[in-house]
Amino acid sequence: MSRVRVHIGETPVKPGQTWDVNNTLNSPIGKLTARMTYTFVGDVVTDGRPSKKISFKGALSLEPLEAALVKMELKHGVLEGTYLFDNEKGRLVEQQSTVTMTIAINDATELKTVQTLKLGVRE
Secondary structure, eight states: OOSOOOOOOSSOOOTTOEEEEEEEEEETTEEEEEEEEEEEEEEEEETTEEEEEEEEEEEEEEEEOTTOSSOEEEEEEEEEEEEEEETTTTEEEEEEEEEEEEEEETTTEEEEEEEEEEEEOOO
């Protein structure tokens, strides 16, 4: 999860086809897992350029470290968004994602956060 990765199999996909991928990241507060479902939306034209669109949505979970100084519990976590891929150039041209989380800190404070990110590649 430290890089943009889209996991696609060896066989071609058709619009509407889905596939599941699980990613795990060990962090200073514990093991973060993302259980993602990707969907090939199909061909789109954005800003005059043809692209392949892939959407994604999944659940986030956290297995906290027992020895952590701050006890954190991820009560709710969802990651969703889209990728636009230029098939001719063989590269990602845009990523949009939103992560929504509710986190309990030291069994006392509850924090809800929504973060949206849009990344684009300039020509």
